[in-house]
Amino acid sequence: MNSYAVHRTAAAVTTLAAASAIIFLFIHLIPGDPLYVLLGDVATPDQVDALRTKLGLDQPIVVQYFRWLANVARGDLGTSIFFQTPVLHVIRDGAETSILLASITMIWITFIGVAVGVIAAVRHGSWLDQGLSGIAMLFASVPTFWVGLYLILIFAAWLGWFPSSGYPSIFEQGGLANLRYLLLPSLALAAPNAALILRLTRASMLDVAREDYIRTARAKGIRPMRVIVRHILRNALLAVVSAFGFTFAALISEAVVTETVFALPGIGQLVVQSILRRDYPVIQGIILLTVVLYLAVNLVVDLSYRFLDPRVELA
Amino acid sequence: MLRVRDLSISIGTPTESVDIVSAVSFEIERGEILGLVGESGCGKSMTSLAVMGLLDKGGPWVRTGRAELSGFDVINSQPYQRVEAGRGGIAMIFQEPMSSLNPVMKIGDQIAEAIAVHQKTSSAKQTLKARELLEMVRIPDAAMQLGAYPHQLSGGMRQRVMIAIALACQPQVLIADEPTTALDVTVQAQILSLLRELCDTLGLSILFITHDLGVVAQLVDRVAVMYAGRVVETATVERVFAHPAHPYTEALMSCLPDRGHSKLRLTTIPGQAAKPGQVPKGCTFAPRCRYAVETCVDEAPPYATLSDDHRALCHFPRGATP
Amino acid sequence: MISVVRSLLILLKQRPIAAAGLAILVCMIAAAILAPILAPYDPSRIEPIVRLLPPSAAHWFGTDQFGRDILSRVIYGARLALLIGGGVVSFALITGVPAGVLSALYPRFGRIMMRLIYVLLSLWSLLLALGLIVILGRGVTNAILAIGVVYLTTTSRITYGLTLRLRTETYVEAATSMGAGATWTIRKHVLPNLISPLLVQASFVFAFAQLSAASLDFLGLGAPPEIPSWGNMLADGRIFITRAPWILFFPGFAIVITALSLNLVGDALRDRLDPRFRDMLNGNRR
Numbered sequence: 001m002n003s004y005a006v007h008r009t010a011a012a013v014t015t016l017a018a019a020s021a022i023i024f025l026f027i028h029l030i031p032g033d034p035l036y037v038l039l040g041d042v043a044t045p046d047q048v049d050a051l052r053t054k055l056g057l058d059q060p061i062v063v064q065y066f067r068w069l070a071n072v073a074r075g076d077l078g079t080s081i082f083f084q085t086p087v088l089h090v091i092r093d094g095a096e097t098s099i100l101l102a103s104i105t106m107i108w109i110t111f112i113g114v115a116v117g118v119i120a121a122v123r124h125g126s127w128l129d130q131g132l133s134g135i136a137m138l139f140a141s142v143p144t145f146w147v148g149l150y151l152i153l154i155f156a157a158w159l160g161w162f163p164s165s166g167y168p169s170i171f172e173q174g175g176l177a178n179l180r181y182l183l184l185p186s187l188a189l190a191a192p193n194a195a196l197i198l199r200l201t202r203a204s205m206l207d208v209a210r211e212d213y214i215r216t217a218r219a220k221g222i223r224p225m226r227v228i229v230r231h232i233l234r235n236a237l238l239a240v241v242s243a244f245g246f247t248f249a250a251l252i253s254e255a256v257v258t259e260t261v262f263a264l265p266g267i268g269q270l271v272v273q274s275i276l277r278r279d280y281p282v283i284q285g286i287i288l289l290t291v292v293l294y295l296a297v298n299l300v301v302d303l304s305y306r307f308l309d310p311r312v313e314l315a
Numbered sequence: 316m317l318r319v320r321d322l323s324i325s326i327g328t329p330t331e332s333v334d335i336v337s338a339v340s341f342e343i344e345r346g347e348i349l350g351l352v353g354e355s356g357c358g359k360s361m362t363s364l365a366v367m368g369l370l371d372k373g374g375p376w377v378r379t380g381r382a383e384l385s386g387f388d389v390i391n392s393q394p395y396q397r398v399e400a401g402r403g404g405i406a407m408i409f410q411e412p413m414s415s416l417n418p419v420m421k422i423g424d425q426i427a428e429a430i431a432v433h434q435k436t437s438s439a440k441q442t443l444k445a446r447e448l449l450e451m452v453r454i455p456d457a458a459m460q461l462g463a464y465p466h467q468l469s470g471g472m473r474q475r476v477m478i479a480i481a482l483a484c485q486p487q488v489l490i491a492d493e494p495t496t497a498l499d500v501t502v503q504a505q506i507l508s509l510l511r512e513l514c515d516t517l518g519l520s521i522l523f524i525t526h527d528l529g530v531v532a533q534l535v536d537r538v539a540v541m542y543a544g545r546v547v548e549t550a551t552v553e554r555v556f557a558h559p560a561h562p563y564t565e566a567l568m569s570c571l572p573d574r575g576h577s578k579l580r581l582t583t584i585p586g587q588a589a590k591p592g593q594v595p596k597g598c599t600f601a602p603r604c605r606y607a608v609e610t611c612v613d614e615a616p617p618y619a620t621l622s623d624d625h626r627a628l629c630h631f632p633r634g635a636t637p
Numbered sequence: 638m639i640s641v642v643r644s645l646l647i648l649l650k651q652r653p654i655a656a657a658g659l660a661i662l663v664c665m666i667a668a669a670i671l672a673p674i675l676a677p678y679d680p681s682r683i684e685p686i687v688r689l690l691p692p693s694a695a696h697w698f699g700t701d702q703f704g705r706d707i708l709s710r711v712i713y714g715a716r717l718a719l720l721i722g723g724g725v726v727s728f729a730l731i732t733g734v735p736a737g738v739l740s741a742l743y744p745r746f747g748r749i750m751m752r753l754i755y756v757l758l759s760l761w762s763l764l765l766a767l768g769l770i771v772i773l774g775r776g777v778t779n780a781i782l783a784i785g786v787v788y789l790t791t792t793s794r795i796t797y798g799l800t801l802r803l804r805t806e807t808y809v810e811a812a813t814s815m816g817a818g819a820t821w822t823i824r825k826h827v828l829p830n831l832i833s834p835l836l837v838q839a840s841f842v843f844a845f846a847q848l849s850a851a852s853l854d855f856l857g858l859g860a861p862p863e864i865p866s867w868g869n870m871l872a873d874g875r876i877f878i879t880r881a882p883w884i885l886f887f888p889g890f891a892i893v894i895t896a897l898s899l900n901l902v903g904d905a906l907r908d909r910l911d912p913r914f915r916d917m918l919n920g921n922r923r
Contacts, residue, residue: 014752015752015755018752018753125373137897137900137901137904138893138897140900141844141848141893141896141897141899141900142848142889142892142893142896143848143851143852143855143871143889143892143893144852145851145852145855145871146851146871146885146889146892146893149871149875149878149885149889150885150889152878153878153879153882153885157878157879211414212409212411212414212415213414213415213416213417213418215369215409215415216409216415216416216417216477216480217417218369218393218394218395219367219369219394219406219407220394220406220428220429220432220480220483220484221394221395221397221398221429221432221433221484222395222428222432223395224395230420231417231420234417234419234420235417235418235419238419254852256856257852257855257856260855260856261875272856308419309418309419310418310419310464310466311418311419311464311466
């Protein structure tokens, strides 16, 4: 167990290091000077230079990179050029929205995707299966924001059941009921991903059902329900779990657009605006954190594989 | 004790179907090992799956026929239905031990699962019984192996686990579908001797399916030879080897390399077995039979009885006293 | 190559839904090519008098806030959709396949390459595209490049995996032991076997490129506003969602139908694939 875990973690860390270098370079390739964005067009060259020195942006890139790394190691992600507050604070404000949104969406994806996928597989070939597969195919082909817009139209504008935009924090007035602001966005986000998980689950179940050991299980006289759950599903989930890493990445990425559609004050919005404002520290900070998160999720998936599939050798 | 009568299995649609197994009949008595022999594709596996009730929905189905285990018809029920009705009775082991065990479940649990289906006992007793079964199939270090996963065991050991699982189903009849084909010869010998021992000590009947005549010679009591979906000869193993009655059986025997007499060429049977749906009228073996005459081509042969216990599906069985 | 086409035809006979999907795609291509003939109006013609009209006989899909005929714009939008889809697929294949094949054949170099690509992949696809756009500026070519880079990650990973698996095939070993060089092995053994899986992947990439392009357009970072694009139409029409929902419906519907047809065809093709290759394509969709 140990050598496997160590190996995987080391791989993740090196990827992180490489990623951080690339991110840094990448961002500094973005044309446009943040200082002009900040000071406006009427700034004099002296003012710009002074600010530049103050913010340490006149040093060579390599120096800037290592200074940034050193700060990160201490937990200091720098200061937002635009907000003039620590990057961590800026991120923290948007984090609650995004984390909650992502969590709720993952719940939809997991339950709807897997459960319906199992049903479709069990009723393989029937009208129900064909209908569900068709719907899944449909939802896998829709742009998230289109779903979002129509959800707004139907449920917010026409029916008025749910709010169409914004998100007051659950720590403020309203409490947990404020989660309903996240319902429509999470559904929009979940739709295409749940569809993919559904199809994957279904396909995986059908593949496993053809295996010899399922025939053995039936020969033992086990009841069909138990065969489905304990034997087929248990093995089919292996393929599905490995797709969760990708799903997570897709979620983060699509969240950007969804937050725009629903005007949610989350990280996605923040990133887009920071790019437009050339607020390097914030962009770096967010992307770094998301890379960390993504690698962590993948690491967890990798390691959990060891528990799920005893055939995975410790190599 | 297990009586199969006129079993026919078809594929296709209900309106347009073709028989892949035709009017197969045989019996196995208590404590007896019957070898079901034939080349690949002759329908022996299909027959066993049908008897077991494991034919997949949407695949080949039983058109007619009965299979009775101690008087109860088993043909149209699946194993779990039989268990629910209180009639177990048949267990099966398969050809590929590599892929016939659930890879994510400990073998002890897989055996215990079978026990739990057929007996109502506590899980502690199940574990105990599982261990006993492992010992019965001669797996060393049984207590430790209960916690092992299939991929940690060799092919021979996995096949023994399969046998243990089959025994946990408290069967009267064990169907063994080519269990040793995928194993080394030395391991094969061990498995065969294990099966023989179980048969003797437990009074277990075994339907042993194989295409390997050497195995047949070592293990079985009686033989049923299948060709193109039909049983063409049944006899005791000695008679089948010494005095085969059906020309196909005779040809099979002559294909065996003759130890001690150097032959320049190995004998083969000319031609190919007829595909289902293209079966000739008359005797199915006629196109390839060296003794075929007009009657053979025109009329389907009857079951000729040579002596009690020796039958052949032939107009002119070899060695028949006229 | 002929065998691929032949199996395609057999497949379509068996799966009518996939055939329908292909038919839709053909219609789309036809619409794109014949746009000037098919479109009843000039897509850029602004006519404030007829603004925000619901679907009617004169304007089958209604008009937008500038009085532009939506049907015409949707038809012309097919051109961009095809262009982007084709561009992205080409880019992803031209860069991804060599990267994957070479990485598999030269493991030391390959492992580094795959790590790099994995890093790129971890930088969330859409944002990668966004970032590239911001560096390069807005525009169709840049959009193709940006989205293409994202999908080159999946293409190269798949090619890498497939080539690795092919390398260990016994017939390749046999050929190498007879003295076959790398180029020959690639040409004779690797590439022909890659055609079918890559064809499947291409249809999925085409589909997802549509969705990515639409997202980019929606955020205002894709095609410039003068060019009729389905994503731009959605972005423009967003504020009129309650007053004139048809502005959003038709372009969105066009996107969905296109992506759906591609998915259907890709799915049907994939089911005909060698099961070994099928697994490689299952998780790798983004």
